[in-house]
Amino acid sequence: MLISKIGDCIKNSPYSREYIRKQMKISANTLSNWSTGKSIPSAIQLFKLSRLLGVTVEDLYNYIEEDSK
Known part of the structure; x- marks a missing residue:
């Protein structure tokens, strides 16, 4: 299961949501x-966002393996 930490990374960044949105060329929606985990950025967008925010891809998401019982 992927757990998004994009919202936390955005809150901790020095950039406004508007600046990030414009740099990423994406809508506010x-x-x-992405911030709430309702959708997942493409791989390319994920790398661009991590570079913009100065974090790693792993900082943007946690992966937790679910037990397959």
Whole structure:
């Protein structure tokens, strides 16, 4: 299971949501959906966002393996 930490990384960044949105060339709705985990950025977008925020891809998401019982 992927757990999004994009919202936390955005809150801790020195950039406004508007600046991030414009740099990423995405809508406010898309950024909101990424921040809340409603949708997942493509691999390319994920790398661009991590570079913009100065964090690793792993900082943006946690992966937790679910027991397959």
